[in-house]
Amino acid sequence: MQKILAQLAAEIRIRPEQVKTAVELLDGGATVPFIARYRKEVTGGLDDIQLRELESRLGYLRELEDRRAAVIKSITEQGKMTPDLLAAIDAAPTKQELEDLYLPFKPKRRTKGMIAREAGLEPLADKLFADPRLDPHAEAQAFVLPAGAIEGADFTTIAAVLDSVRDLLSERWAEDASLVQALREWLWNEGLFKSKLADGKDENNADVSKFRDYFDYDEPIGRVPSHRALAVFRGRALEMLDAKLVLPVEPEPGKPSIAEGKIAMHLGWSHAARPSDDLIRKCVAWTWRVKLSLSTERDLFTRLREEAEKVAIKVFSDNLRDLLLAAPAGPRVVMGLDPGIRTGVKVAVVDATGKLVDTSTVYPHEPRKDWEGSLFTLAKLCEKHNVNLIAIGNGTASRETDKLAGDLIKQLARLRDGVEIQKVVVSEAGASVYSASEFASQEMPDVDVSLRGAASIARRLQDPLSELVKIDPKAIGVGQYQHDVNQSELAKTLDAVVEDCVNSVGVDLNTASVPLLTRVSGLSASVAKSVVRWRDANGVFKTRQDLLKVTGLGAKTFEQSAGFLRIRGGDNPLDMTGVHPETYPVVEQIIVKTAKPIQEIMGRSDVLKTLKPELFANDKFGAITIKDILGELEKPGRDPRPDFKVARLADGVEDIKDLKEGMTLEGTVSNVAQFGAFVDLGVHQDGLVHVSQLANKFVTDAREVVKTGDIVKVKVLEVDVARKRISLTMKLDAAPARRDGPRDNKFEGAGRDNRQRGGGGYTSPPAAGAGSAMASAFAKLQGLKK
Template sequence: MQKIIRQIAAEIRVQEHQVKTAVELLDGGATVPFIARYRKEVTGGLDDIQLRELEFRLGYLRELEERREAVLKNIAEQGKLTPELAAAIAAAPTKQELEDLYLPFKQKRRTKGQMAREAGIEPLANKLFADPSLVPADEALAFVKAEKMESGDDFTTVQAVLDGVRDILSERWAEDATLLQMLRQWLWSDGLLASKLVTGKDENNTDNSKFRDYFDYDEPIGRVPSHRALAVFRGRGLEILDAKLLLPEIPEPGKPSIAEGKIAIHLGWSHKGRASDDLLRKCVGWTWKVKLSLSIERDLFSRLREEAEKVAIKVFADNLRDLLLAAPAGPRVVMGLDPGIRTGVKVAVVDATGKLVETSTVFPHEPRKDWDGSLHTLAKLCEKHGVNLVAIGNGTASRETDKLAADLIKGMAKVEQVIEKVVVSEAGASVYSASEFASQEMPDVDVSLRGAASIARRLQDPLAELVKIDPKSIGVGQYQHDVNQSDLMRSLDTVVEDCVNSVGVDLNTASVPLLARVSGLSNTVAKAVVRWRDANGAFASRADLLKVSGLGAKTFEQSAGFLRLRSQAAGSNPLDMTGVHPETYPVVEKIMAHTGKPVAELMGRADMLKTLKPELFANEQFGVITVKDIIAELEKPGRDPRPDFKVARFNDGVEDIKDLKEGMTLEGTVSNVAAFGAFIDIGVHQDGLVHVSQLSNKFVTDAREVVKTGDIVKVRVTEVDVARKRIALTMKLDAAPARRDAPRDNRFEGVRPGQNPNRGGNYGGGQNRAPQPAASTAMESAFSKLAGLKK
């Protein structure tokens, strides 16, 4: 265990004692949010990001140690464990390197090499490799069998014996862990991922044409971006693309490849025209072509997929975090509109607490076209319930419904009722509508109307509403169906948990799904909390939690700090509405005694609290770091880390892509972010793309360095393609628009992704580098990913 602690400490660059304490807390049942927030003292201030990495690496390294013990035991039972091998196994840093060392000792089906060894040919193989001056045919005569062996193996000819020599040597070399690692590393640096359209497939077929960028594509495998790797693997999985690993140089016919040359160098052998050299060359070639080329391609493809999936999962997780921590509109009366054409627009009004108060369905679009009647119905609802915010789902007929809302707002302005409108992502709303929880929340409401209520609540509190939905259904991922689903789910679950606990939860209003994401609370305990609340009324204090069946002292410790009583009952402790943990209330009592002020007068008094010296209130249990956190919480009690709510102002008269003109400056909302750019909702039913090169005047490698989902940004239109529904935008508002008559830089004309225009054709020399495509080419490629992102 000490070895694991030492390794993790080195990897995340912290002290060993910090890792040791964190591991002890995790093993003791503490959650990451609890440790990050309330155990800073003992971990030396490890944050949630460091703790998540520590938790992941701890699991991996423990699995590695278990496998290491099993491998050592198995080899020892075979009687083949040498001190050198044991030391190598003990030092193996990864599961793959451990398996490389174990490969020669694994139980496997009977191979040709094994057959040759059983026939006693191994001494000949050793002899010829040790002394290539020997004549193979002459030496093989002594090993020729008079008849077939009982197993049926036939070594009755010189050629069969020499084939046995080839099988023995090639198998031995293919199981050389050092050689395997060297070849993998070389090909990861210099090999090419190449793809082409499967022979016989129609490139103009709609499904096939989505992969047009990869019909004749190659790029250094170690530099392939995540989205391109996953696109190639998706195309291969659909049997549209052939994908291969190519050597960095194609050898002349009859000449050994670079890979064979590297194997020979590793073995310390070279062809010097000796009697056995031709045979040994065949053995080396056989080792590469038959034994290693396909297995290494498989290994590197697995590595590429794994690394691409990590990036894709991170993109999804980052976008989900941004969405969950988006600015809440707060306690406002909201009308949710779930757009539809034939089936009508579903309407739901929720009050300031999120309670559904009325529903309706209007038919402003085809086939009824009851525009005026729909406006009349909506206006009556707005007037009756005091609606001041309209949430419009972004699905089918969203823009038409957005225009309906605009007319509604104009009409209500005449009676001095101010209403704002926001287009909201409705991803996952249908999943929620049909869920068991939705039927419990709104048992007498039609499934189709529940979606409109969910859309309305998403504006009030995105976090509280979206936790009711499977994170994978929220639709902010890149190639989310192509990645490892268990890894994706684990990553998304941690994001939801971290977001919920960073904001905190109102104990008296939170739903079961929201409570279940609180540190220490399981779904079962969350249900028990709600049952107690329904039976006994609102919680008067955090201490009442201990009255809940199944909620013991350990669960209380883990959860209490994240559960808040935002509506204070008479006589209750004001600290219960803050992020101060109940275990530290005695520290606050010391501060009260020192200042002579009750806690209610301390809260929010930054001027007074800033004069306090934390050292005066620290003790053995709670040190200076914890006291500083308590004082910071008292300065802004119950503070919400989320930004203030703002609404993007769409330009009047710009409601369709046809209304756009190059040079227009617009305001929009970031709807999705990928490494290559950001998609912006500018109110025309089709998101525009700000390519990563157009996000800032400084160099940007990842779009999330500049923007995140939900941000409101200003953009300028640089290109509009109405036919293909593509909008190119820039956030570099101070840059002069490109002149149409300017000389074109055609260096990248016709360049495929990853192809170097300085070297005509495929990779075969020159700089080993995939160039950055020209903006137009990159834009074209980026737009082709939109379908994958939106799924």
């Protein structure tokens, strides 16, 4: 364990004692949000990002140590352990390197090399390699055996004996951990990741053409961006692309490859026209072509996929965090519109608390085209419930429904003098998943499934976090190739993001749903249900201490959860803050010091800033904790999320065909990838602001400039109606794309179709429009092979 602690300290660049304390807390059942918020003193101020990394690496290193112990035991039981081997195994830093060392000793089926050893050919192989001046045919004569001497093998001729020498040596070299690792690293740095259209596939087929950019593609494997790697792997899985690892320089026919030269160099051998040199050259070639080329390709493809998945999962988690922490509209009466054409627009009105109070369906679009009747119905609902905000789902007929809402607002403006109603287009990704969920049926048992979606759209505008936690994070649709990555790792990472977001904001104990409570530090799904049952049976919680009356919620759970649960209007004003109940005695000292009641202290920065944290520190709570308490008292119940803003979509721009080069528009960032940001302009197809067009400076990662949910101004650079691609820039002084420039088919990124529900992700990175100078510039920026 000391070894693990030391490695974690070195990797995360923190002190060993910080690691030791954090691991003890995690092992003791403490959650990351609790440790990050309420145990800063003992961990030296580790934040949630450092703790998540520590938690993840701790799991990996423990698995590594368990595997190391199993490998040592296996080799020792075989009687083959040596001091040097043991030292190498103890020093192996990764599972891959540990398995490389174990490979020669790993129980396996009977191989040709094993059979050669059984036949006693190892001395011959060692002799010929040690002294290539020996005649292999003459030396092999003594090892010829009669038929049937070795079961399953033929050693009756000199040629058969020498073939077995080749099998024996190539197998031995292919299990040389230092050679395998050297080749692997060399190819990671120099090898090419190459793909082409699979044989027999029609490149004009709609599904196949999505991978057009990879019909003739290669790039150094160690520098392939995440989205391109996953696109090729997806095409390969669908049998539309062939992918392979190729050497940086292909050998001439009949000549040894660079890889074979690397193996020979590692062995310290070179061809000098000695009698055994041709045989050894065959052994070297066999080692690469038969034993190592495919396994190395497999290992590097696995490494490329794992690294690409890490990036994709990080992109997804960053976007999810931004979406969950988006600005809430707050306690306002909202009308949710779930657009549809033939089936009509589903309407749901929720009150300021999120309670569903009314529903309807209107048919303003084809085939009924009841525009006036729809306006009449919606106006009646707005007047009846005093609606002041309209949320419009961004699916099919979204733009047309947005226009309907615009007409409704104009009509109501004449009826409500001076009262303005706002409309907002909201991502409806996952709304259908929620509508059909068990929780939705419990929450709205007598409401049609289609109308539940409209209610969800309205609520996610009031409070994105509270509503989106009811949906599987993977269904929210802010991922990059989310269906192509390790699903368990994705789920684990996204769950951690949701947990961190919920606990950073805090949860109203008296209004929170079961899904929201389940995400609170320390609360399991069963305990969350118990909390709601207690609330339904006994009324609202008046103090945090009432939590201890809930069945199944003990002292440990209370410790982990209480600080993140808020009670507004309760008996103790501190219960609406992030001050943990365990530190209430400290607040009592502050009350004594100031000689003012708590109500006169909270929110009084002029009073609180005069207090020195050191005055209230004790053996249990130091200055760091006291400083946090004073901060909470200064802004009690504060919400860390930004203020609510609304993007103003341009009138008359309802379809991609309405876009013109040079237009300046306002839109909402719907998704962010490393290579750029997707912006919803209200035309059903998101436009792409490439990373090179985000700012008048060099940007390596789009999230340095924007995040999901941001409202931005963009200029249209290029529109490809046929391929549904929109190129945008945030450099508003940028000129539109020239159409006389060279074409480059490596332009990254496509606008995500807004009509997707419950999935998200992208298709393959597409080509730019014909003659796009912008695409050529992007290709040069990325260092792509021309």
